Amino acid sequence: MADDLRKQFNLVKKQLFDKLYSRLNEKQREAVYSVNGPLLVLAGAGSGKTTVLVNRIAHILSFGNLYGDDGAVNVDVELLAKAQSLLENGAATEIRAFLSVLAEDKPQPYELLCITFTNKAANEFKARLENILGENSKELWSGTFHSVCVRILRRHIELLGYNSDFTIYDTDDTKRIITDIYKELDLSEDALAPRTASNEISRAKESSMLPDEYEIYAGNDSRLNTVAKIYRRYQHSLKMANALDFDDIILLTLKLFDEYPEVLDKYRNRFKYISVDEYQDTNLTQNRLVLMLSSKHCNVCVVGDDDQSIYSFRGATVENILSFDKAFRNCRTIRLEQNYRSTQNILSAANAIIGNNTLRKGKNLWTDKGAGERILLKKQYTQSEEAGYIVSYIREQVMHNNAKYSDFAVLYRLNALSNALEIIFSKSRIPYRVFGGTRFYERKEIKDILAYLAVINNPSDNVRIKRILNVPKRGIGNTTSVAIYDLAEREGKSVYDVIKDAAFYPEIQKSASKLDGFCSLMAELRELSQTITPSELIKSVIERTKYRDMVLASDEPERAENLDELVSAAMMFEENAEDASLAAFLADIALVTDVDNYDTDANAVTLMTVHSSKGLEFPTVFLPAFEDGIFPSTQAIMSGSTAALEEERRLAYVAVTRAKEHLVISHTGTRLLYGQTTQNPLSRFVEEIPKNLVTIEQSVKTVYNNVSEAKRKYVSSQQSFIKNVTKTPAESKPAVEQFEVGARVDHFSFGKGTVKKLTPMGGDVLYEIEFDRADVGVKKLMGSFAKLRRS
DNA sequence: ATGGGGCTGCTTTTT
DNA sequence: GCAGCCCCAT
Numbered sequence: 112m113a114d115d116l117r118k119q120f121n122l123v124k125k126q127l128f129d130k131l132y133s134r135l136n137e138k139q140r141e142a143v144y145s146v147n148g149p150l151l152v153l154a155g156a157g158s159g160k161t162t163v164l165v166n167r168i169a170h171i172l173s174f175g176n177l178y179g180d181d182g183a184v185n186v187d188v189e190l191l192a193k194a195q196s197l198l199e200n201g202a203a204t205e206i207r208a209f210l211s212v213l214a215e216d217k218p219q220p221y222e223l224l225c226i227t228f229t230n231k232a233a234n235e236f237k238a239r240l241e242n243i244l245g246e247n248s249k250e251l252w253s254g255t256f257h258s259v260c261v262r263i264l265r266r267h268i269e270l271l272g273y274n275s276d277f278t279i280y281d282t283d284d285t286k287r288i289i290t291d292i293y294k295e296l297d298l299s300e301d302a303l304a305p306r307t308a309s310n311e312i313s314r315a316k317e318s319s320m321l322p323d324e325y326e327i328y329a330g331n332d333s334r335l336n337t338v339a340k341i342y343r344r345y346q347h348s349l350k351m352a353n354a355l356d357f358d359d360i361i362l363l364t365l366k367l368f369d370e371y372p373e374v375l376d377k378y379r380n381r382f383k384y385i386s387v388d389e390y391q392d393t394n395l396t397q398n399r400l401v402l403m404l405s406s407k408h409c410n411v412c413v414v415g416d417d418d419q420s421i422y423s424f425r426g427a428t429v430e431n432i433l434s435f436d437k438a439f440r441n442c443r444t445i446r447l448e449q450n451y452r453s454t455q456n457i458l459s460a461a462n463a464i465i466g467n468n469t470l471r472k473g474k475n476l477w478t479d480k481g482a483g484e485r486i487l488l489k490k491q492y493t494q495s496e497e498a499g500y501i502v503s504y505i506r507e508q509v510m511h512n513n514a515k516y517s518d519f520a521v522l523y524r525l526n527a528l529s530n531a532l533e534i535i536f537s538k539s540r541i542p543y544r545v546f547g548g549t550r551f552y553e554r555k556e557i558k559d560i561l562a563y564l565a566v567i568n569n570p571s572d573n574v575r576i577k578r579i580l581n582v583p584k585r586g587i588g589n590t591t592s593v594a595i596y597d598l599a600e601r602e603g604k605s606v607y608d609v610i611k612d613a614a615f616y617p618e619i620q621k622s623a624s625k626l627d628g629f630c631s632l633m634a635e636l637r638e639l640s641q642t643i644t645p646s647e648l649i650k651s652v653i654e655r656t657k658y659r660d661m662v663l664a665s666d667e668p669e670r671a672e673n674l675d676e677l678v679s680a681a682m683m684f685e686e687n688a689e690d691a692s693l694a695a696f697l698a699d700i701a702l703v704t705d706v707d708n709y710d711t712d713a714n715a716v717t718l719m720t721v722h723s724s725k726g727l728e729f730p731t732v733f734l735p736a737f738e739d740g741i742f743p744s745t746q747a748i749m750s751g752s753t754a755a756l757e758e759e760r761r762l763a764y765v766a767v768t769r770a771k772e773h774l775v776i777s778h779t780g781t782r783l784l785y786g787q788t789t790q791n792p793l794s795r796f797v798e799e800i801p802k803n804l805v806t807i808e809q810s811v812k813t814v815y816n817n818v819s820e821a822k823r824k825y826v827s828s829q830q831s832f833i834k835n836v837t838k839t840p841a842e843s844k845p846a847v848e849q850f851e852v853g854a855r856v857d858h859f860s861f862g863k864g865t866v867k868k869l870t871p872m873g874g875d876v877l878y879e880i881e882f883d884r885a886d887v888g889v890k891k892l893m894g895s896f897a898k899l900r901r902s
Numbered sequence: 903a904t905g906g907g908g909c910t911g912c913t914t915t916t917t
Numbered sequence: 918g919c920a921g922c923c924c925c926a927t
Binding site: 168228229230255256257258281282358359360361392421422425441463496524525526529547581584586587588589590591701702710718721722723744745746759762784785 | 903904912913914915916917
Binding site for chain 3: 527530572783785786787
């Protein structure tokens with residue numbers, strides 16, 4: 112009898128929940144209800160992923176385990192009656208209140224961890240939760256992998272021999288260190304590009320390889336051994352400076368957990384529920400971190416879309432999402448395929464494009480919105496025409512169709528493409544905002560002031576001291592600077608300590624008075640920093656170092672405005688942050704990105720890269736420069752690697768799925784990029800869109816350029832990545848056939864051979880070819896001169 | 903030590 | 918096309 116009652120009640124209870132979440136579809140609800148155990152949500156573009164995540168977290172906090180059959184209470188007739196009446200005619204708030212009271216074992220907000228891809232996503236997340244749950248949801252831990260790890264490291268990093276005032280180095284700092292190491296070890300940049308070395312180190316760190324292990328991995332390979340040497344030095348420099356790079360933030364957190372199980376226990380006990388968004392963009396160490404943190408309660412929900420994995424170049428691996436169900440055998444998988452964003456035509460185009468990828472789980476987006484408009488494919492003669500078309504299209508829609516500027520976005524493959532667009536946009540008086548390019552925190556004057564703050568916060572920060580030692584000019588030149596760094600290395604001291612005792616070292620005695628001046632300035636500021644807020648400190652730094660005077664006297668005095676903007680940024684930070692210390696401010700800005708400042712309210716057209724647009728949506732999207740050689744990029748085409756091309760295709764998929772109603776793809780006859788005029792054929796990805804979804808328009812001028820389908824196909828396959836050196840099409844070089852790695856070729860005098868390697872050079876390609884004839888062997892040949900034929 | 907002039911090289915994408 | 922680098926002259 113009691114059993115019966117319970118069964119009945121459970122049924123009504125579930126119906127109540129369904130009513131509460133009636134705005135969600137069945138799959139979405141299923142995800143919300145799957146509270147316990149590992150959960151993988153494969154969420155297609157625009158499938159309401161964020162809604163699901165937010166609702167799921169809110170659900171966990173409000174109702175804990177209540178949805179499950181064993182999740183409640185003493186059931187009596189009265190309770191059942193109440194539930195039934197609510198089901199009949201209860202308001203959402205009543206149902207919510209009723210269920211909430213029944214729930215036992217509700218977790219506290221601080222027992223939940225939500226990892227998002229950007230800080231902005233994290234903040235939105237919190238805001239939406241607060242809307243549903245009110246103030247106390249603030250305690251929830253949400254942030255990016257990096258911000259969460261920094262928070263953990265701040266508390267425990269002393270166990271690993273670092274000071275908790277550590278500095279976070281960005282790619283620019285990293286580059287400076289690597290450059291210094293090249294000089295120190297007398298390495299040639301031609302043999303191994305610094306950026307390659309730096310990338311290689313980053314990859315090593317992303318797979319938890321420390322210098323010792325990397326050395327073993329390098330084996331006899333001389334190139335890798337050089338990297339190993341650089342890596343070791345690099346890590347040493349960071350340690351000496353009490354600094355962490357982006358990879359270290361994750362890596363050291365893992366190390367902390369590995370070496371101090373009691374610290375790991377603290378956190379894995381604490382986080383009863385973990386969710387991770389954009390899982391397709393996690394790397395190996397991040398994946399390990401998730402597995403470690405969830406190893407106690409195993410309530411881990413990861414959300415992602417393998418088709419939107421676009422960060423493998425920085426170590427993200429789709430493998431994490433593809434093998435999540437192997438890491439957790441009892442994992443439940445839910446697919447969200449209904450799209451709420453785009454029209455069917457746009458989705459069909461996206462599906463058709465992504466369908467050409469082989470390495471995917473497979474998904475098919477659909478909508479009940481109807482076909483909508485066709486995709487517009489526009490060919491222009493020049494890029495200014497292309498930009499002009501976009502501008503006039505927007506103006507037309509705003510003037511006559513009641514559109515807002517913020518309904519439009521222009522998404523491009525390369526930041527370099529934004530220039531031509533910006534020129535036209537700024538002439539047109541259409542409000543627009545550009546994301547990316549030189550970002551606010553990467554401006555020289557901002558980085559200089561931040562360097563002062565970093566050194567105030569962490570005097571061992573050798574890299575940042577170098578940046579400001581003679582900025583503004585105070586008579587400390589290169590010779591002195593080099594001597595100081597040599598001394599610091601020799602004495603095993605920090606650069607700051609050497610400067611402090613300048614009079615003591617004969618090598619730098621001459622400059623001792625100037626160095627003393629620098630030191631007392633820094634000491635004074637450091638003293639100040641104990642008593643005033645970051646924004647006030649910034650003002651003091653700007654004035655006392657005479658930095659503002661320097662900027663005002665320069666040929667770009669308007670840069671002083673940026674200094675004021677930095678002060679405002681700090682004030683904003685102070686208003687919102689729980690911990691408004693200098694260290695916290697520095698950590699915060701080290702981890703923000705441009706997209707974090709993306710303001711959805713501003714009524715302006717958005718210009719950004721496709722990468723930055725992930726997660727956003729716009730009624731109308733323009734995709735200029737959809738050309739082979741740009742999208743997909745030259746390097747992806749030339750590498751001949753399927754994986755690289757498939758990543759480009761995923762990127763195209765992301766681009767197309769940003770559009771809600773109108774999609775305008777365009778390409779041009781000639782394009783000026785990096786100071787060179789290029790002629791690129793239409794992107795191969797456009798060829799993958801079924802013709803019945805597309806309307807093709809050409810500007811009048813380009814009609815003469817129209818060629819037969821067959822010829823265009825030929826050009827597209829043969830000439831795709833040639834950058835023409837000359838300005839006019841008439842003078843351009845004839846197409847030279849290109850070969851991929853592994854291709855069999857025939858040379859008029861060397862005979863047959865196999866392409867082993869290719870390197871882009873100027874508008875040409877350098878091939879390394881292993882010829883069959885033993886007396887010829889391996890030869891390096893330039894593509895345009897070698898007269899190679901496919902054999 | 904500083905400032906200017908000419909050069910090269912570099913162009914995915916970013917936490 | 919341009920920024921940042923190096924080298925040279927002051």
